[in-house]
Amino acid sequence: MLAYLKFELRRMYREPRLIILTVAMPVILFLALGGSIKGNTPEDTKDILAYLMVAWAAYGALLGTFSSGVGVSHERTAGWLRQLRITPLPPAVVVVTKAIACSLVAIPAVLVVSLIGMARDVDFGGGQLALLVLFMWLGSVPFALVGLAVGFVLPPNLAQPASFLVSFGLAFAGGIFISTDDMPKLMRQIVEWSPSYRFTQAGVSVLQQDAQSGAGWAIIAGWAVVFAALAALAYRRSAAAK
DSSP: OHHHHHHHHHHHHHSTHHHHHHHHHHHHHHHHHHTTOOOSSHHHHHHHHHHHHHHHHHHHHHHHHHHHHHTHHHHHHHTHHHHHHTSSOOHHHHHHHHHHHHHTTHHHHHHHHHHHHHHTTOOOOHHHHHHHHHHHHHHTHHHHHHHHHHHHHSOHHHHHHHHHHHHHHHHHHTTSSSOGGGSOHHHHHHHTTSHHHHHHHHHHHHHTTOOOOHHHHHHHHHHHHHHHHHHHHHHHHHHHTO
């Protein structure tokens, strides 16, 4: 498994365009929106900017991991997955290894957005930055898995629009585009069970130096198990279809 993971990482980083795009988008949005933020006081402005930093770092991590997973649709078309199926690697190992490799795409986006936020006077120490990167990486695993499930099932021309719709919905539920406090009560109660909401809240807890929510991480882990099962099933069905 370790040898296969190293192989997947080498393949991924030989083609850095996805990583560059997933870093560029949250950085551009953070700089564009952050420059127009004005609170009632300078302290309010800093607080809003800090929240935006975490929110857009989370969006970059979500977008990167999900898009990396969807990229397997191109591998399926090119015949790479057919080659994997004739190796002794079990489907579960293929799915888990690919999910780990895809989740690592979260790290550059979180790191770059956070460093820009710190350069703009967000009160965020080096220890907090390390924790944010760690939790954003761990919390991004469910998004990599659901991206893989989409990529295993859909051809590239359908996987890309599906990727946009699902990632946009997850980002909305996570409170990235609109604060969950501004949502109707029923909708807020629903999104609190989503992995993206708990993912974003893990980052906010690091920002506010609060303890991590055990219930939140249990929800993330639960969704990871569900999405892993879906991805494994999709991988097996794509194999059976050949």
